[in-house]
Amino acid sequence: MKEFNGKTAFITGGGSGIGLGMARVFVDAGMRVVIADIRQDHLDEAMTFFDQPAHVHPMILDVSDRDAMARAAREAENVFGPVHVLCNNAGINIISPLDQAGYEDWDWLLSVNLGGVINGLVTFIPHFREHGQGGHIVNTSSIAGIVAGPGNGIYSATKFAIRGLSESLRYDMAVYGVGVSVLCPGTVATNLHKSEEHRPSVYEGKINETIQEIRSLTGRLFKEVLPTGMDPVEVGKKVLRGIKNNDFYIMPHPEFREEFQESFNEIIAALPDEPLDPVREVHEEKRRSTRREAREKAEKMGRRK
Ligand SMILES: NC(=O)c1ccc[n+]([C@@H]2O[C@H](COP(=O)([O-])OP(=O)(O)OC[C@H]3O[C@@H](n4cnc5c(N)ncnc54)[C@H](O)[C@@H]3O)[C@@H](O)[C@H]2O)c1
Secondary structure (H helix, E strand, O other): OOOOOEEEEEEEOOOHHHHHHHHHHHOOOOOOEEEOOOOOOHHHHHHOOOOHHHHHEEEEEEOHHHHHHEEEEEEEEHHHHOOEEEEEOOOOOOOOOOOOOOOHHHHHHHHHHHHHHHHHHHHHHHHEEEEEEEEEEEEEOOOHHHHOOOOOHHHHHHHHHHHHHHHHHHHHHHHHHHHEEOOOOEEOOOOOHHHHHHHHHOOOOOOOHHHHHHHHHHHHHHHHHHHHOOOOHHHHHHHHHHHHOOOOOOOOOOOOHHHHHHHHHHHHHHHOOOOOOHHHHHHHHHHHHHHHHHHHHHHHHHHHH
8 A cells, every 4th residue: 555645544552652653644644543542541541642633533342242343343344435454453452471370361362362353354354345445454463473472372373363364364355455464563552461450350260369460460560661662652663664665574673683584483493303204295396385475465465555
């Protein structure tokens, strides 16, 4: 996508942090933007950042609610017309070591972080197909979707999944002239550390003292680290550039080179040093060439538009 003026974006979790950063940059680029968020206070505060409030439509949305997502898509189209840029960005984080995690922790993060992306895709893909004007989808993963650390397993499970599905999506959407990016930020100065304060009661579970202690300690650590992160508007600018370039990976932070290298070296070193099986190789070569062709199509689309 090269032309942004007058186009429409729909951003989940647009009331705060990275979502709001993207919204501010998109509006400056001439777009109309829907910011959809579960929290009215975030939406109210977000609206104070816009000089042209008529170009922004705030709406309450819980991304884990499929019917609400469908209603939100209809409302967006009624207000601003066809959606060209979809940012599946809403997310939460709790730091809960897997040996302490209960089903409530899993269910909450999976339903918002991964379920929210799935619901956004199932709702909006037919919309992209119908309007036929092309566009771009940005799914927010994380550095935690590439390397996993201690205490972050549930979050990483959702973010690895988003990165994986985004790569397939890139190939599947090229035929409609829709580019796909996966956004993998490191630390960004946002409200993410407050996720736990707004955990719905249905996901509360039985919290014993150990869990309570872990959560308050990690919450405090998180609170100290996040404000040192990148400005969300800088992330928004990098997202806009990534959409323009049709980049699949949008990596706003430079400081992860060594860790990625280490992680991928470990994977490659684990491959057995054995001769290739000729029968399996026939199928593998077919699979490789299908993927190569799909990549070429997705890349060519970016050059053409
Ligand atoms: N901040 C970071 O360091 C960082 C790093 C990597 C990835 N991320 C990812 O960036 C995305 C945005 O988070 P952020 O850091 O800007 O945090 P944030 O808390 O500032 O913003 C997230 C927004 O999502 C909203 N939200 C939460 N649950 C929702 C739901 N069910 N439906 C709709 N909206 C909901 C929140 O109210 C909030 O306004 C998340 O997916 C997060 O995992 C953040």
